[in-house]
Amino acid sequence: MHVDFASITAYQRYKLMASLIVPRPIALVTTINADGVVNAAPFSMFNMLGEEPPLVMISINLLASGGLKDTAANIVESGQFVVHLADEAIAAKMHACGEALPAHQSELDKVGLTTAPSVEIAPPRIAEAPVAFECALWETIRTDSRLIFFGKVLHLHAREGLIDTKAWRVSLQDYFPVGRFGASFYVTTRDRFSLEDEAGKVRETEIDRI
Numbered sequence: 549m550h551v552d553f554a555s556i557t558a559y560q561r562y563k564l565m566a567s568l569i570v571p572r573p574i575a576l577v578t579t580i581n582a583d584g585v586v587n588a589a590p591f592s593m594f595n596m597l598g599e600e601p602p603l604v605m606i607s608i609n610l611l612a613s614g615g616l617k618d619t620a621a622n623i624v625e626s627g628q629f630v631v632h633l634a635d636e637a638i639a640a641k642m643h644a645c646g647e648a649l650p651a652h653q654s655e656l657d658k659v660g661l662t663t664a665p666s667v668e669i670a671p672p673r674i675a676e677a678p679v680a681f682e683c684a685l686w687e688t689i690r691t692d693s694r695l696i697f698f699g700k701v702l703h704l705h706a707r708e709g710l711i712d713t714k715a716w717r718v719s720l721q722d723y724f725p726v727g728r729f730g731a732s733f734y735v736t737t738r739d740r741f742s743l744e745d746e747a748g749k750v751r752e753t754e755i756d757r758i
Contacts, residue, residue, distance in 0.1 A: 558693060566592075567730030574728050575606050576632040576642045578663075579622035580671045581651060586663060587618045588645045588655040588674070590634070592728035593694075602701040603686060604631055607694050618651050620695045627685035628669040629699060632677035636736060639726045641676075643734075667703045678723065680705040 553561055575594035579587050593607035606629075608620040616624065623629050634642035638661070645655040656663060656674065663672035666682045673680040683699030690696075710719055720740075729735045 570729045571727035571735045574634055574642065574726065575604070576634050576645060576674065576677065577606060577619050578630045578632070578656075578671045578674060579619050579628070580626065581618070581622050582625065583652065585652055586654045586656055586672060587622055587651070588659075588661070589617070589619045590642050590646050591619075594631070597698065601686070604681060604683060604699050604701060605696060606631070606699070607696045609694050616695065620697075621651075622671075623685060623697055624688070624695075626670065628671055629683050629685075629697070630666060630669070630671050630673045631681045631683055631699065632674050633679040633725045635678045635724050636726060637678075638674075638676050639734065642726075664705075669702065673705055678707040678710060678725070 551564070572592040573594055574590050574592045576588060576590045581587065591606050591608060595605055597603040597605050608617055610620075611617060619629070641659040641661055644659040645661075647655070647658075649655055649658065662675045664675040666673055669682050669684065673682070681699075681701045682703040682705075683701055686698040686700040688695060688697055710722060711717070712719065723737075725737055727735045727737065
């Protein structure tokens with residue numbers, strides 16, 4: 549079949565793209581507003597973009613009114629945010645952070661997640677998260693429906709034992725982040741495989757070197 553994207557609505561495009569471009573990593577983002585309230589919200593239009601400079605991207609949709617969600621408004625105002633990866637242990641609380649609350653209420657307080665101070669920026673990180681990236685705003689792109697933020701990673705925080713800083717390797721056997729699937733579904737990352745050549749060796753390809 550063939551779909552001409554110019555002939556369907558933005559919402560129809562969203563439904564198709566969001567259900568087909570899967571699984572997607574999820575950024576659980578903390579920001580802080582001018583009153584010191586910590587906001588937390590999950591976004592699956594997220595990924596890493598490069599290592600020099602170390603950049604991540606999150607795409608946040610505008611409200612129906614054209615206004616900004618709390619996360620977007622806080623990033624625009626402060627230029628700072630923390631990106632966390634959620635694992636199975638905190639998946640339910642990550643999902644609950646997606647509920648809309650007034651700007652003066654913190655999602656972390658409601659769902660029962662705790663904060664720890666960041667090194668260089670004001671927004672705190674989530675203590676229970678396996679990974680947290682402190683980010684400074686690098687660039688912003690505005691489309692008709694979204695604000696797309698590029699963040700430069702300043703510091704990485706990881707659960708004790710997750711990273712071998714001698715070999716600079718992640719202990720993947722201890723890391724089980726969840727991802728976003730189509731509709732309202734999530735996926736785990738426990739079902740893993742490698743592709744081997746006829747001799748039984750893992751065949752390195754360009755994707756392994758990127």
